[in-house]
Amino acid sequence: MKTKILKFSMIFVATFALVLTSCSSDDDGGPTCNDQIMNGTETGVDCGGSCTACTAEPTCDDQIMNGDETGVDCGGSCNACVESVDLTGDITEDTTLDPAIEYTLSGAASVQSGVTLTIPAGTTITADAASGDETSTYIVVQKGGMIDIQGTESAPVVMTSNNETPGDWGGLVILGDATTTKGTDATAEVGEFLYGGANDTDNSGSISYLIINYAGAQINPESQYNGLTLYAVGSGTTIDNVALLNGTDDGVEFFGGTVSASNFYLENNQDDAIDWTEGWNGTLTNAYVLHTAAGFSTAVEADGDNGNPSLVNLTALSTQGGTALQFKKESGATITGLSLSGYETILDFRDGGAVSNVQIEGVDADVDELYANIATVDPNSFAWATGETVGVSTILTGNVSADLTLDASVAYELQGTLSVQSGATLTIPAGTTITADVQAAGATSTYIVVQKGGMIDIQGSAAAPVVMTSNGETPGDWGGLVIAGNATTTKGTDATAEVGNIIYGGSDDTDNSGSISYLIINYAGAQINSESQYNGLTLYAVGSGTTIDNVAMLNGADDGVEFFGGTVSASNFYLENNQDDAIDWTEGWNGTLTNAYVLHTVAGFSTAVEADGDNNMPTLANLTVLSTEGGTALQFKKESGATITGLSVSGYETVLDFRDGGAVSNVQIDGADADVDALYANIATVDFNSFAWATGETVGTSAILTGNVSADLTLDPSVAYELQGTLSVQSGVTLTIPAGTTITADVQAAGATSTYIVVQKGGMIDIQGTDAAPVIMTSNGENPGDWGGLVIAGNATTTKGTDATAEVGNIIYGGSDDTDNSGSIDYLIINYAGAQINSESQYNGLTLYAVGSGTTISNVALLNGADDGVEFFGGTVSASNFYMENNQDDAIDWTEGWNGTLTNAYVLHTEAGFSTAVEADGDNNMPTLANLTCVSTQGGTALQFKKESGAAITGLSLDGYTTNVDFRDGGATTNVTVDGVTIDTGAAYDAAATVDVAMFGWATN
Template structure:
């Protein structure tokens, strides 16, 4: 037995040597699931050339202090949970990781322990990211020189293998060499199809998120957030595939979601969702570049498709959602990639654009922020559910018409706003200016003097019916700011516009701030509202007309701006609504209550402070004020109604 063993060992050693040699070739690289390679103890500073295989230690934080080059024949293995921090004290263009042609990288992140590469200062463009050079084909030729680092790339092996990258979060890259040459988050030079790239997040870059320079590599499950140039860029005839990509732009002046240039390698893009809260261009094609893109969903961009060459008229090389691209389409389809699949990315942005039409039940995510770029209409039969803590922002700037940006709940639809005292729902505008959007409009089926199926003064919205108990849903703990867009001197949006809304609708704990028209206006209907805080709405805090006959209870109005209109304006037929506990405070004088036509109300718990005029009767010929009952008596024009506050402002301490 001993002799057999001694005689067998050389043969075994030779076999093992051949096996190890075979596994080191590009074509045969494969990481076996469950492998736990032993870390190589070489210190935590990454710099210089790696000429032998190395395994990092996930328990250490590594400092990248210069160019770390994985040379031909070597493999750098990075286990799950490893963190690499680029030193920003150095020249940003001289700090990056490069896998040279013939070298390999094995990033073994997991959803629970992704590999992280970032800079020490968290600033965009503060290092050069990850560069991989392969031996696949590129229109730049064989052994071409990259625009960064003098790196050699390109060959004739389309199936070249540069390793595997799984669950990587890379941020702060995109160092700028000059206006024509930059590093990206991940730069792929002629990388071949046997390379694995999946579950990648690239954030906060000053140039492209990922750029393909030729090659045939594919990538799956990409999350690209706020890369200042292009999220995805390709050139030099790249002909691979990317699948399941989510792009988020919430910064100004980025370039595009996709930029394509050079010869058309006809790459395939499957399921590409891009969202912008700041407008901009979604897709740009230069030269004769093209692609076959399916599952394209764009939201919030000013321009969906841009063709850089004005003389290019044949767009047949650009196939979008099964047809030749058209410049006048916005491709605002339903999202084809759910951002929740990237919840493994810590601190990722959670911004989505609300669709223009909601025609089936739709629930938002309370941990996300939502953008309104235009009219968002909840259609008959559908319910929009908004959980506690949700933020909805109307995108508005000097070039936007605020009258075309609002949320409307149509007749027969419902809204369910589920805010809490600790986590109210917030609706506001990006500009923060009064009147920069149209607010929330609800149309119901209750009675109004305007009749059945009347047309609202805003948006051509249909409202009104014969069901006083109609139910349009529930609103609890809502902060609504910056609304009141002006159509003309006679027609305006308000913070909350209630058209013939019925009594089964629940409205309580609402704050409406900084509006350029009314805070809340009731156009007929029988809905009631409880616990209202109304601050600095430039026209009326509370307005009603068309025979509204509901109630408001526990209202606090605060005026600190000049030239507002009133705390209450009532108009039209007297539906005798009830107002209980109404405290209004002005620091700038003005009129508290104004009654027009034959309007009236029954008001108890009225407290006015700081107004020059308590009650104004718009019609000089009106002498009978019996329809206006205050504290159980007919109103008088002489009384100031200055009493102790009947509503404690502290009950609205939840309003930030």
């Protein structure tokens, strides 16, 4: 952008020069109205006077020299005209330039001995060399002269060319009095300049914030100028913040001397970015070299005797291959903080020089080493020179050889392998995103690895997780995160991984490779070879001293996580749509994984869990796996095994797969040998909500209920529960349902017959509804028969004996404990139950199998069922305050010898086709109905007694039935008493209602 502004200024000055020249030539050819000159009687250029009137009043921006202007739109009452001054020639006295003046350079400007040239911030000098004069166009500070360049970050000094072509001019040359191997008063290759002496503290001035562009003019067939040429410049000279751009030769070259410099940016210099010879022995600190144009020579070339200069923090990056560092003859250097990326040749020793001449990070240079460390110089610091908005993206590649902390405000691009070396720690703060660049280095070579002895510290949070992803957003784009530790593995010590020759394994089971918290890894699983792929997170022999918590592995082409031996434990893992195995281990891993949730919604995956190799009995504590695509849940190969507690499996075709003849006893599930015939369809033991930080979904408003409740569980009334299939409360377990909870049967999920809630014999339910907030069990279809309602199996007596089998679900019920307690129910609404079991049977709204008197049931509404409202199968349970409306078979039904009491029951029939208000069947244990009011608007039968069944009824009120009392199968009327006397089959029993329907407003409103 700055270059374009300068070009515009040059056009402006040229226009001004044209006007001045034209004004001085009025008498050539005579005045005309189209000669582009204000002459004759004109008051403007070709207008006014004897010419056509000017089209506008004179202004300071009409591009006409008019009014009192002395130039086009300048001078007079307008702004001062821009001055242009040519600096060419000898500068023989102290001179300070003016940043308001545009300086040109048409030849050599030479600062003589004893003279200082001061160039303030914001000054621009533009080389304007005629064709063929480039060699003679440069700025030189002679030996004994000084230059003071006072640029700032916001207003650098700029030296450039008007043609904007590399090689336009000769750049800046400084000649000093320090030592050089060429001796005193050596002659430079251009201009016969003299340089060199004995004063190593020589001061040739200071340079701060200088940009030199398009230098490198040809001197002779063998030589060119550099951007900045330093001949024997001494240590008293200060040089800081210099950018050397687009030169045809070197960016900077040191010819001997002792000067040090810092903060150099060198971009696309066609020979060497940095060059030295003649024994330079200063220090260059923080140099960034960039090559994006092909054909350059090197990033660094060193020649001649070795003065052992120092390079402190040198980052060189090429997108065009080439050579990074070249050392000729006996030259050398001490280099620290070296980062090289993209070069084909890293170190090139010419002329037989010893590699020991070059010390890199304290040791001899290694010609086989890549030195691909992460950048040690931040290109952001040179935004003042590049004009780019740098810093929004930074490339990660190479070795991290010293502790490094990333910046969460920077969008990092991973280009190739980022390797955290032994002894170094990579810290990644909360909110950092690293995006693998799919095109930069190829998927197989693009991954992050923490080498054995290195550490990683991922500091994500629920609000700001660390994200590792890819720009292609396709499974298999990159290799994920690999950590190599020093713990034990069946592969022994210093095993070699299948990728990158990564070494892992040792004898320290407490090895610490760092910590990971709140990390998302997406789109990993790149192909390594025809047999292998990367995982999202790969843990080679990682030890128990490492902490790993809250990790999400998403959309991987291979495993989500794989443990290769080691002892590391981890917790709170979310694994979604990893195409091979969600969780995999081998080589004897024996840590613990706590709270893992696996989700498969894309077909073609392998397993939720694959275990292979020797069995060191790792532990999985709370594992929930859910598939909408079938597939295999758990697969164990060879002798592998595990101890698993809190297992919940849903939607898989194969639950357990033992390959290679491994014993099922190797796998312990909830304290027993694995059972290949068991479904392990327990209710989820890991809350999907807890991973909202990774999924980005608004979870928690809806949760699925299905499977076995194997541990005490309390629902949350703020969650809308969906019943998908059977929810079974196991023996010894209590399901607590607080006031205000709603459970909605999903009609489509598993089929009506399989969708119900059952409390198994020995289990308990605690429904804690209130008048203001009842518990509701309903269906999303809102049709009678949508689902199977609530079934409770108890241990009380029944005429079917002990351990009878119910007509659905192989539910076992009945025993000898008439005081059995299956829990408590208060303020419960059951709607749309009565699903078909078989051609002869349906579910009821509330089914009570051998439930004992220790169970308390009160305030229950049974609405719109396709079969009975409530049915008692034996047992001794009593209940009260029942409201039953439009149940299509019987509102109240009992059989198998029930002998409890039902108090305050109200039955309402407003739809035709029902069977009865009350049906009693089987042997007569004389249950009691205390206050029974039944109302029908559709006729029908009120009370029906089959076989020898009977009851003691008090407070009976019947209204609207065609048949009030019906005895089937020859049972004796004496089996039934109403208010203490034998029932009268001809009586109307039409007394006023004994139960006030208003008491059920909590259910009917």
